[in-house]
Amino acid sequence: MGPLLVVLLLALLLFGAGFALNLLWWVAVIVLCVWLLGFIMRGTHPSGGRNRWYRW
Template identity: 55%
Template structure:
């Protein structure tokens, strides 16, 4: 009985990890798109050169 519960617990753990990894892939894709758009749409500063759109 304990082995069956351990196997079920491991199955739930791996299913949960698979869901989290899939969600993290979507988050990574969204961040990548925002990062690329930031380079495309960055504004010019007062000197006429293109400045950084981030602060680090």
Template identity: 60%
Template structure:
């Protein structure tokens, strides 16, 4: 099995880091969209007013 040369190792690390960062950006975008949708689709309380967006 061929071994990677020392010149190739930084490129492999950068490629995997780039993929990881891109995946994390997509996860962050999805989380922000779901969070913003929570403001729009929040339920009303018994008085007909919109409830608080937090649960504490």
């Protein structure tokens, strides 16, 4: 009974880690797209320079 519980716990842990890593990849892709949009769509500053539209 003990080894079966260990195997089930390990399978549950690996499934959870795989789901979390997949979710983190999607979050990273979305953040990269937002950053690229901010880099491309930045407006002009009144003094003639370029300004970022976000405040990071």
